Amino acid sequence: MAETIFKQMYEPPAPDERDEEEAVCDDASVDAADLPAAAELTFEEKLGALNRCVMRHPLNREILYKALAFCEQERPLREAEDFIASLPQFTSATQNHYYLLTSLVKAYGLDLVERDEEGGIVTPEMKEGLTEDEVDDLVAELSFETTEVGRYFVEYNKPAARLVDLLGLAPERADTYIELLEFVGAEPRTYGQVEGLLAGRPALETVIDGRRETMQPSVFVDKLERAGALIWNKGWTLTEEGREFLEDLKVNGQAQ
Structure with missing residues (x-):
């Protein structure tokens, strides 16, 4: 599997793969309840989706890889955005910090973590029956943590x-x-x-x-x-x- 990933790091995705990834990563907005049903996909399918997302645009490739590596430890949104902004590659990026992070969430490379004022994790069940404003009040902080798929990708694609x-x-x-x-x-x-x-x-x-x-x-x-x-x-x-x-x-x- 690693050999296949390495080869893909040197080759752009085929046109139909780019079209598929457009559907995965187009919308910059993200909510934990709206994320793809990861349990329905195999590890290899999620890895393939992540690889296509990272490879989608050459100017974003290293930023996305470094973001995955940085978030192996859970990082608050602002900290993750500041890290991306500090990268020299970001001056040529085609998307903003938040879009890049959420594209990795939708491609199974990062988990979106919602926490309340006390630092506890906000689960989908806790938001049931709440209005949009009440959900906004409940979720005090967003953070990102690299998934198992993302960690595998980082390990086997080190520069x-x-x-x-x-x-x-x-x-x-x-x-x-x-x-x-x-x-x-x-x-x-x-x-x-x-x-x-x-x-x-x-x-x-x-x-x-x-x-x-x-x-x-x-x-x-x-x-x-x-x-x-x-x-x-x-x-x-x-x-x-x-x-x-x-x-x-x-x-x-x-x-x-």
Whole structure:
């Protein structure tokens, strides 16, 4: 199962999968009583829905992954929103904090927890027969906690694991990926500088339908970004996870 998930982290969902996820995540409003009937789905079905939600838009992918990891400990709404706002990837996000969090709830990655003034959990039974205003008075705080499905997703999609998988999928290009990580790790780089670094490299050559083709350097950048190692921040630069991965390679003698 993990191998399948890793492969999906590098590939966008098919059009019909995107349409399906539109139905799951379109509405930003959420109420605990209106959530999907998770008990009717298998673990694998919920995992598939979560994977599609995270993969739905490249600009939101790492934000959603990091939100799942952050909420492994229950987090109040404001704390979760502040965390998302602090991420460098959020400057390019296509949706606001609350929408991103509730999309993960609807995709079975997060549990929505409602608590009263004393910190107790508000159950659906406690809201039966109450008016909307009375429910609003009863629920003092919303918080989010990662589900079992979300924890599995986080564990098997850690950036370090994604990078190992990426290098393993194309061992003949591993040295080029590592060199590119070192290059952007020294200072932020423009795409033009990356293009100059990789121009003429044999690693750009590939065979498609029996014909020799030359890949664009952007392919390398895109795959490293999908793996959680690169981010655009006034130039391509390493994420914290990318820098840690590169340090590990140096310790093991695989990088300069």
